[in-house]
Amino acid sequence: MNNDLNQIRIFCQVAQLQSFTQAAESLEIEKSTVSNKVSQLETRLGVKLLQRTTRSVKLTDEGAQYLKFCQQAMHQIELGEALIGDMQQQAVGHLRVAVPQNFADVMASMVVVPFLSEHPKVTLEMQQGAQNVDLIKDGFDLAIRASFSEIDDSSLIYRKIYQSQRIFVASAEHVAKFGNAINIQQLREQPYIASFAGERNDTSFNQVYVDGRWHTLQARFTVNSIAAIVQSMQANLGFAIMPVTMVRDKLASGELVQIAPQVKLTDSVIYLVYPSRKGQPAKLKAFIDTLVCWGEKMMLKNHR
Amino acid sequence: MNNDLNQIRIFCQVAQLQSFTQAAESLEIEKSTVSNKVSQLETRLGVKLLQRTTRSVKLTDEGAQYLKFCQQAMHQIELGEALIGDMQQQAVGHLRVAVPQNFADVMASMVVVPFLSEHPKVTLEMQQGAQNVDLIKDGFDLAIRASFSEIDDSSLIYRKIYQSQRIFVASAEHVAKFGNAINIQQLREQPYIASFAGERNDTSFNQVYVDGRWHTLQARFTVNSIAAIVQSMQANLGFAIMPVTMVRDKLASGELVQIAPQVKLTDSVIYLVYPSRKGQPAKLKAFIDTLVCWGEKMMLKNHR
DNA sequence: AAAGACTGTTTTTTTATATGAACAATGATT
DNA sequence: AATCATTGTTCATATAAAAAAACAGTCTTT
Numbered sequence: 001m002n003n004d005l006n007q008i009r010i011f012c013q014v015a016q017l018q019s020f021t022q023a024a025e026s027l028e029i030e031k032s033t034v035s036n037k038v039s040q041l042e043t044r045l046g047v048k049l050l051q052r053t054t055r056s057v058k059l060t061d062e063g064a065q066y067l068k069f070c071q072q073a074m075h076q077i078e079l080g081e082a083l084i085g086d087m088q089q090q091a092v093g094h095l096r097v098a099v100p101q102n103f104a105d106v107m108a109s110m111v112v113v114p115f116l117s118e119h120p121k122v123t124l125e126m127q128q129g130a131q132n133v134d135l136i137k138d139g140f141d142l143a144i145r146a147s148f149s150e151i152d153d154s155s156l157i158y159r160k161i162y163q164s165q166r167i168f169v170a171s172a173e174h175v176a177k178f179g180n181a182i183n184i185q186q187l188r189e190q191p192y193i194a195s196f197a198g199e200r201n202d203t204s205f206n207q208v209y210v211d212g213r214w215h216t217l218q219a220r221f222t223v224n225s226i227a228a229i230v231q232s233m234q235a236n237l238g239f240a241i242m243p244v245t246m247v248r249d250k251l252a253s254g255e256l257v258q259i260a261p262q263v264k265l266t267d268s269v270i271y272l273v274y275p276s277r278k279g280q281p282a283k284l285k286a287f288i289d290t291l292v293c294w295g296e297k298m299m300l301k302n303h304r
Numbered sequence: 305m306n307n308d309l310n311q312i313r314i315f316c317q318v319a320q321l322q323s324f325t326q327a328a329e330s331l332e333i334e335k336s337t338v339s340n341k342v343s344q345l346e347t348r349l350g351v352k353l354l355q356r357t358t359r360s361v362k363l364t365d366e367g368a369q370y371l372k373f374c375q376q377a378m379h380q381i382e383l384g385e386a387l388i389g390d391m392q393q394q395a396v397g398h399l400r401v402a403v404p405q406n407f408a409d410v411m412a413s414m415v416v417v418p419f420l421s422e423h424p425k426v427t428l429e430m431q432q433g434a435q436n437v438d439l440i441k442d443g444f445d446l447a448i449r450a451s452f453s454e455i456d457d458s459s460l461i462y463r464k465i466y467q468s469q470r471i472f473v474a475s476a477e478h479v480a481k482f483g484n485a486i487n488i489q490q491l492r493e494q495p496y497i498a499s500f501a502g503e504r505n506d507t508s509f510n511q512v513y514v515d516g517r518w519h520t521l522q523a524r525f526t527v528n529s530i531a532a533i534v535q536s537m538q539a540n541l542g543f544a545i546m547p548v549t550m551v552r553d554k555l556a557s558g559e560l561v562q563i564a565p566q567v568k569l570t571d572s573v574i575y576l577v578y579p580s581r582k583g584q585p586a587k588l589k590a591f592i593d594t595l596v597c598w599g600e601k602m603m604l605k606n607h608r
Numbered sequence: 609a610a611a612g613a614c615t616g617t618t619t620t621t622t623t624a625t626a627t628g629a630a631c632a633a634t635g636a637t638t
Numbered sequence: 639a640a641t642c643a644t645t646g647t648t649c650a651t652a653t654a655a656a657a658a659a660a661c662a663g664t665c666t667t668t
Contacts, residue, residue, distance in 0.1 A: 305654085305655090333656075333657085334656065334657050334658075336656075336657070336658080336659095337655080337656055337657075340655085340656085357663085357664075358662080358663045358664050358665090359663085359664050359665060360664095
């Protein structure tokens with residue numbers, strides 16, 4: 001290559017150390033390379049930068065002038081790389097996260113608050129309902145997905161952080177009124193409160209796999225918030241499908257009760273999706289850690 | 305090479321043009337090279353700098369931060385190279401010249417004054433009596449040599465700018481007193497005013513080649529200034545050896561007369577010596593031009 | 609809806625470059 | 639003063655990088 005920037009680094013080193021040999025050693029290259037690169041640079045610029053005897057190396061007038069600029073340039077690059085190093089070690093900068101519609105409220109209290117207080121130099125942007133965004137194109141650092149069918153997309157890292165059994169739950173009053181259903185047919189006759197995970201026509205959350213085929217429950221009421229569903233159940237609007245962990249406390253206190261335990265549902269699984277595992281900035285590592293930690297805590301709660 | 309500065313230029317170009325393909329075209333390299341270099345840079349820094357789809361290229365948070373520093377660095381280098389370009393085109397800077405002892409006065413009026421007035425941005429340092437200096441080691445841009453024996457030194461450019469017949473001259477009064485000598489023996493009996501060109505023991509200027517061997521004239525008075533010698537002759541201190549051109553006017557006006565025209569002297573030759581012909585800064589080119597021009601004018605005067 | 613144009617990446621081949629030894633030149637040392 | 643150690647440069651060879659072509663996506667257009 002004619003216009004080789006490495007010539008400049010090498011020239012700087014020679015000029016600074018006043019020696020081709022020492023420059024070669026410090027850069028861990030051959031002195032013949034040093035000699036050639038400096039010659040190339042001189043030829044390209046059309047100026048002799050260094051006057052050299054076999055015994056001494058001195059800057060020419062032009063070389064001294066040029067060196068100043070080169071040294072500043074090298075310094076700028078050093079500063080830049082130091083900054084990158086810092087960003088790798090310390091969580092700083094802006095983080096854009098895509099979360100499913102029905103997860104915002106769960107995240108806010110249990111993840112966002114502790115994360116932001118632990119990492120004061122990070123700013124967080126959480127975009128709800130951006131379930132199927134293109135991480136790279138739309139500039140997200142991370143997405144949380146609650147898909148039940150795993151999507152295979154190379155170049156993206158999928159990481160399961162949470163898996164929980166889902167159950168049918170309702171208020172005690174609801175059970176008293178409709179009876180405790182024991183199969184899918186009976187459930188379909190009871191009012192159902194649906195959630196949707198992502199896109200408008202995404203019905204995966206409302207599908208029940210029984211006897212080798214999928215049954216879709218028709219919803220009386222649909223809302224994209226876990227908290228709203230719980231409240232609706234307590235208002236006796238109907239039964240719902242919930243991850244066990246989400247309603248563990250309500251079940252313990254008797255506010256909600258499980259119905260149709262014989263009917264098995266697929267698990268609720270939460271994935272983290274992010275582009276490329278290597279070269280993660282510290283801010284992303286930190287957020288992933290927080291999420292993984294949260295997932296583990298939730299799972300423990302489940303199996304307690 | 306692991307730490308390749310060219311990665312940075314390429315990254316800058318990609319980031320600026322938001323395209324690998326366009327960056328490759330503008331840098332006149334292959335897009336595969338661009339792709340590889342950016343990947344190398346990312347690997348080295350351990351950060352993804354650019355998020356890329358097959359259709360779009362976007363800076364990451366880290367990439368944007370890093371880019372700022374890289375752009376500044378590139379800008380610095382551009383400034384430096386622009387300066388070098390100017391120095392090549394416009395005579396600026398400091399010029400160190402070594403001249404023989406007996407040339408300073410000749411140079412001052414006929415070369416230095418017109419040169420400095422024509423090139424106001426050049427500062428000139430003229431070191432007298434530095435005849436046999438090491439151009440490179442001692443940091444001279446140019447030396448003027450009046451050697452009679454050509455020295456062969458590779459890596460140095462020798463350029464003859466002036467050659468003149470030397471003659472014996474004296475004042476008319478001197479001739480009246482001592483008679484017009486016709487051979488070397490007669491000359492040796494007359495008082496001789498000597499010059500020396502360089503080192504203290506340099507007698508080449510006072511040697512006369514006659515009948516196949518060298519004769520050294522014993523000087524009654526030695527001084528290292530052409531002007532002083534002329535004045536001394538006019539004060540009838542003795543005869544001297546002078547290049548014809550130097551005393552052309554004095555001979556024409558009758559102030560000085562040639563003696564012993566039968567005795568042939570070697571020519572006076574003036575050389576320019578400078579390191580490396582290519583990559584000369586404009587200041588040096590300009591000074592060489594002035595000297596060559598001066599030499600030609602003097603030679604013309606001679607043959608008129 | 610399907611083909612085409614254009615993106616960035618990967619792979620193979622060709623080219624260029626770094627290397628290491630020998631070299632010429634200089635200063636220090638004996 | 640002569641040898642020795644060390645400098646920067648040169649040259650043949652091994653190595654690494656750039657080029658060229660093939661590839662796998664994505665968006666546009668017919």
